[in-house]
Amino acid sequence: MSDTAIAVSGLIKRFGDQLAVRGIDLEVGKGEIVAFVGPNGSGKTTTIRMLCGLLTPDGGEGHCLGFDIRREYDAIKEHVGYMSQGFGLYSDLTVRENLGFSASIHQLDARQQKVEAALHEFQLQHYANHLAGTLSGGWKQRLSLACALMHEPELLLLDEPTGGVDPESRRSFWHIIRQKSAQGVAVLVSTHYLDEVELYSDRLAYIHTGTMLASGTMQEVIKQSSLVAFRLPGVSTALLETLEKQAAVSMAEVLAGGVKVTGPDRMALERCLNDFGLLTDAEAVAPTLEDLFFYLARHHRQLDV
Ligand SMILES: Nc1ncnc2c1ncn2[C@@H]1O[C@H](COP(=O)(O)OP(=O)(O)OP(=O)(O)O)[C@@H](O)[C@H]1O
Numbered sequence: 669m670s671d672t673a674i675a676v677s678g679l680i681k682r683f684g685d686q687l688a689v690r691g692i693d694l695e696v697g698k699g700e701i702v703a704f705v706g707p708n709g710s711g712k713t714t715t716i717r718m719l720c721g722l723l724t725p726d727g728g729e730g731h732c733l734g735f736d737i738r739r740e741y742d743a744i745k746e747h748v749g750y751m752s753q754g755f756g757l758y759s760d761l762t763v764r765e766n767l768g769f770s771a772s773i774h775q776l777d778a779r780q781q782k783v784e785a786a787l788h789e790f791q792l793q794h795y796a797n798h799l800a801g802t803l804s805g806g807w808k809q810r811l812s813l814a815c816a817l818m819h820e821p822e823l824l825l826l827d828e829p830t831g832g833v834d835p836e837s838r839r840s841f842w843h844i845i846r847q848k849s850a851q852g853v854a855v856l857v858s859t860h861y862l863d864e865v866e867l868y869s870d871r872l873a874y875i876h877t878g879t880m881l882a883s884g885t886m887q888e889v890i891k892q893s894s895l896v897a898f899r900l901p902g903v904s905t906a907l908l909e910t911l912e913k914q915a916a917v918s919m920a921e922v923l924a925g926g927v928k929v930t931g932p933d934r935m936a937l938e939r940c941l942n943d944f945g946l947l948t949d950a951e952a953v954a955p956t957l958e959d960l961f962f963y964l965a966r967h968h969r970q971l972d973v
Contacts (some may be wrong), residue, residue, distance in 0.1 A: 673854030676730025690878035703869035704858040749821035755812035759801025774819035806837030826857040882971040895955040916940040
């Protein structure tokens with residue numbers, strides 16, 4: 669048995685003249701959580717939809733759970749758990765009916781029993797007869813996850829599952845996801861929340877305008893970018909714009925009590941700060957994931973991790 673849940677290469681998707689996904693490679697191992705990140709419109713949803721058999725790729729090849737993504741999309745749909753953006757619930761069905769519907773599309777045996785078990789596992793009993801459309805964001809998210817897990821999939825594809833839900837719901841959502849991954853479920857999850865990448869994901873994959881620019885652990889990717897950052901205490905925000913225009917500076921931002929500059933070349937950045945008489949007081953700080961994402965979004969540099 670392979671340890672790989674997703675292995676695809678050269679995936680391409682066009683919408684008319686637009687190349688939404690431009691030949692991306694992606695691997696996700698069993699029991700691994702990979703955060704799929706990148707700016708709005710970069711191609712995350714399109715990629716996820718190709719992986720779960722809802723969109724046919726225009727190019728590329730690969731497997732999900734051993735099934736060919738171009739030929740065996742029906743088998744993939746059957747075996748993968750998918751949460752779409754906005755949760756994809758039937759708002760005029762009750763919580764119990766949504767779970768029942770999910771059980772029936774997967775043609776599960778003992779449906780009623782499984783629905784009751786899911787209501788219990790996800791602590792949805794109190795809302796069982798409420799219409800899904802009347803639930804709060806956090807409960808909709810929980811129900812949507814329960815529906816995606818109804819058929820005990822080995823791979824979860826989650827498209828911005830935590831968008832618009834409160835911190836407590838996010839935390840309990842991630843608690844469930846980490847439990848599932850400990851049981852061997854592979855997870856690819858798109859998110860705009862950096863803390864979810866840092867705290868809960870094993871690796872990240874960063875996509876920009878349909879191209880995968882970086883993938884690896886957070887530490888690997890930051891190291892590969894060779895980004896360095898300095899805090900410049902007491903520097904006025906007036907200097908910020910000037911600093912940002914320097915070739916050595918990829919980003920300059922205001923912090924409490926000063927400015928922070930980031931760049932991919934330590935020597936060049938130090939020279940630049942020296943030219944402005946700022947090097948003596950500059951304090952080296954560790955670049956953050958946010959620094960990295962800004963850098964990748966602005967400079968589109970492909971990292972080789
Ligand atoms: N069905 C479609 N028809 C035409 N263009 C589409 C379609 N679906 C997506 N696109 C375009 O493809 C590009 C990638 O969109 P996609 O939704 O995959 O990005 P995303 O990274 O998921 O964005 P977000 O973070 O905002 O959800 C965008 O320019 C989008 O407008």
